[in-house]
Amino acid sequence: MATSNINWQALSDTQAVERLGAELRRMRLERNLSQAEVATRAGLDRTTVVKLEAGRAATLLTVVQVLRAIGRLEVLDGFHEEPHITPMMALEQESK
Secondary structure, X not given: OOOOXXXXXXXXXXXXXXXXXXXXXXXXXXXXXXXXXXXXXXXXXXXXXXXXXXXXXXXXXXXXXXXXXXXXXXXXXXHOOOOOOOHHHHHHHHOO
């Protein structure tokens, strides 16, 4: 996955949601899909996709449904990190 050049920390929460919507729109257009096609694939109403892309509030479920519909679930990989065992964690595991 490409490294983001977006400074998410500098954005307000509202701006971050708006940017997320814009990024979802960009991903959809890269796949040459209409909002109606994505909505159908995701089992959503087209107005839900419109609102999401406009940066209006959406549920996490809606975001996942849209990502799946446009074939981009891999963007969620950034939310998972393998745990790094600290010395304290190792000691706790030994004592069990």
